[in-house]
Amino acid sequence: MRLCAIFLACLACVALTASAHAGDPPGHSAGAKKSGYLFASPATREMQDDDFNNPAFLWVEKGEALWSRAEGAAGKSCASCHNDAKSSMRGVGASYPKVDAKSGKLLDLEQRINLCRTDHMQATALAWESEGLLGLTTYVKLQSRGMPVNVQIDGPAKAYWEKGKAFYYARRGQLGLACANCHEDNEGHMLRADLLSQGQSNGFPTYRLEWQSLGSLQKRFQGCNSQVRAEPYPLGSEEYLALELFVASRGQGLPIETPSVRK
Amino acid sequence: MAEDVRPRLKIPASAKKGEVIEIKTLVSHQMESGQRKDKDGKVIPRKIINKFVCTMNGKEVFRADLEPAIASNPFISFFLKAEESGTLAFAWTDDDGSVYRAEQKITVT
C-alpha cells in the first residue's frame, strides 16, 4: 500500500481537478463512462470533428480500396463474401474482440481480418501496424461509428475477460503501476502536464499526434507499459488480446468513434 | 504512410462568383525530418515534401515551401476567391524529385 499512497500523494501535489469539461458536447459518454474525446483539447477535438481534417482517413481510403481488391490463391476479396461493407459490417467492429465460434479462441478485429485472408482468400496475413491492416481494421470499425460498444464477456468469453481484468489490475514494471492506477484511480487528474483519461478504447485505431500516425490499441498498450517501465508484450500476444476485451467492456455502451484523434 | 502517397482534397464543387471558398488539402507522407536516428544510431536521411503549389486554370494562385518542421501527413488549408469555372490543380514535390498531383473541377456561377 505504501507505494500506492506515495503515488497518490505525488499526483495530488501536481494535480488539478478537471472541472473544465462541464460543457462537453453530447455523444461521447455513457453515464459515468467518458470517451477520450472529452479529455482532448479543443484543437485535437477539431481535428476529429471533421473527417477531412482527420489524417486517419488516409488509412480509411486505403482500407476501402483493399476491401474490394482480390488477393490470394482463392482469387477473392473481402467484398466477394461480405459485399458492401457499409451494410455488412455495420455493428461488427463494436462487438470485437470476440470468441471465434469455430476455434473457440478470442480474436480482435485485426486477427479476424487476417483469418479471413489466410482461410478464405488464401492470401498472406497482413503485418501488425501495416497500412493495410490498420486501413482495413479502421474501415470496418468505421461502419459502427456512433453505435455502442457491445462486447460479449460471458459464456466462452468469460475466461478471456477474467484474464484481461487480472492484467488490468496487476501492478507491473519498475514503477509498479497497474492500468487502473492511472485510468481508474486518477482519471480526470493531471499527471504533470497530461490529463489522465479513462483509457477507453472506443476510438481505436486512433490517429495520435505523438505518433503522427494511425495506430492500434495494442500499440498504445505497449506505450503505456513502456512508460511504467515494464517490458511490453508483443503485438498480438494473448495478454494484450485479453486486455483488449476487458478494456472494451469497461467502455460498454460508449459510442464507437473510430478513427479518433488523440494526443 | 510511406508505401504510396495519396493526396486528399476538400473543395466545394460550386461557388458564386466573388465568393471566398476554403480549400483543404492533406497528403500522406512521413516528412522524415533528417533529425531522427535509427536503431543503430545512424541518422535517417531527410525526405520531405518541400513544395506545394496550387494553380487555377494553369495560373499559380498559392504556393508553400515546406521545411522539416511540418508534421507528417501535411495538412494545408487556404482560401480562394471564386472568379471563373475551371480546374484547380495541386502538386506536392518530394525531396527525391517525385511530384504527387491531384485536381478538381469547380463551377462558378
Add this chain to the structure above:
Amino acid sequence: MQQPRLKRPLPTRRRVLLLAIAGGAAAAASAMFARMAAAGPKEAAAFLAQIGKGTPKDGRIAIKAQEIAENGNTVPLTITVESPMSEKDYVKTVRVAADGNPNPGVVTLHFTPAVGRCEVQIRCRLAQTERVIAVAEMSDGSLWTTAREIKVTIGGCGG
C-alpha cells in the same frame, strides 16, 4: 502488494516516479528531433530576414495556436494577415520560423490576390516550448511581424 523491483535504492520514490514518467514522455515528444541542437533566435531571425529588406513592424499578422500544445509533434497553426488581397494591395509572402527547433524554418507561403483572404492553416512540429515568429511582406514592400510562445509540455504519458 507487489513492490517495484529497483536495482538500487533511489533518493525518493516520488521523485523516481516523476522523473521516470517525464523522461519517457520527453523521449517520445522529441522523437522527431532527437538529440540535435536547437536553433536560436539568431537563426530564426536569419531565416525570416530572407523575406526582404527592412525592419518589420508589429501588427497586421496574427498566429492562432493553442497556448499549450497537446503534443509537440503535431501543432496546428493558423496564420492570418489583414489585407484586402486586391491587385494593388496584397500579401506577397509570409515566412514562419520557430526559434527552438533544430532548423528554424517552418514554412514560407507565397500568395497572390486570387486567394481573396490571407489565411492559412498548417500543422507543425515544435521540439520544445519556443517562440513561433511570422513575418509578412506586402505588395508595397512593407514588413509586418508577430510572435507567440507555444508551450510544449514534457511530462505525463499522452493519450
